[in-house]
Amino acid sequence: xxxxxxxxxxxxxxxxxxxxxxxxxxxxxxxxxxxxxxxxxxxxxxxxxxxxxxxxxxxxxxxxxxxxxxxxxxxxxxxxxxxxxxxxxxxxxxxxxxxxxxxxxxxxxxxxx
Amino acid sequence: xxxxxxxxxxxxxxxxxxxxxxxxxxxxxxxxxxxxxxxxxxxxxxxxxxxxxxxxxxxxxxxxxxxxxxxxxxxxxxxxxxxxxxxxxxxxxxxxxxxxxxxxxxxxxxxxxx
Numbered sequence: 001x002x003x004x005x006x007x008x009x010x011x012x013x014x015x016x017x018x019x020x021x022x023x024x025x026x027x028x029x030x031x032x033x034x035x036x037x038x039x040x041x042x043x044x045x046x047x048x049x050x051x052x053x054x055x056x057x058x059x060x061x062x063x064x065x066x067x068x069x070x071x072x073x074x075x076x077x078x079x080x081x082x083x084x085x086x087x088x089x090x091x092x093x094x095x096x097x098x099x100x101x102x103x104x105x106x107x108x109x110x111x112x113x
Numbered sequence: 114x115x116x117x118x119x120x121x122x123x124x125x126x127x128x129x130x131x132x133x134x135x136x137x138x139x140x141x142x143x144x145x146x147x148x149x150x151x152x153x154x155x156x157x158x159x160x161x162x163x164x165x166x167x168x169x170x171x172x173x174x175x176x177x178x179x180x181x182x183x184x185x186x187x188x189x190x191x192x193x194x195x196x197x198x199x200x201x202x203x204x205x206x207x208x209x210x211x212x213x214x215x216x217x218x219x220x221x222x223x224x225x226x227x
Binding site: 033045100 | 146148150155156157158160163165204206208213214215216217218219220
């Protein structure tokens with residue numbers, strides 16, 4: 001199974017600022033995903049990040065708010081831009097290289113004040 | 114459209130007893146996979162078990178087993194011999210075809226009583 005290192009594990013940020021979350025995998029993977037989990041809610045996919053192409057965003061999520069980079073097959077970043085308290089959530093990256101697998105990083109618990 | 118439903122917001126179980134967490138799904142794709150995850154209060158998502166739509170046998174992983182009823186479109190998680198450390202949120206998820214992304218249910222909060 002892939003080992004995923006995600007950081008920061010938590011942060012408290014001022015509204016109007018941006019935070020970049022990093023996701024590092026110990027092996028090369030084709031597909032990486034970014035999810036958001038709002039307080040008391042389930043996980044919702046933000047976007048799919050494939051190396052060498054633009055990220056594919058789900059309905060309700062836009063690149064200007066959640067820019068994503070995928071410079072190689074082991075690394076990705078998600079930026080939460082111009083934050084507001086409504087962005088307070090857990091953000092999780094996930095990788096999958098086999099249909100039978102889907103592993104997650106430890107998550108980033110973001111609080112916007 | 115694909116959908117995952119977990120109808121039990123919260124469940125209680127006595128330590129050492131077995132518990133079943135319900136999950137039903139809806140999809141028109143004949144090829145799909147079903148996943149269960151445990152999320153403790155720390156927030157990480159811990160993979161528990163996987164069942165493919167074409168798998169003939171129900172999946173098992175240690176104390177976890179998946180009761181896969183394909184005709185009923187249900188994929189219930191059975192935890193045997195519950196432990197205090199099993200107290201957490203549990204999420205059922207589905208992946209259609211080769212798409213990669215997961216759709217999650219609303220989760221069930223399991224509390225194990227000593």
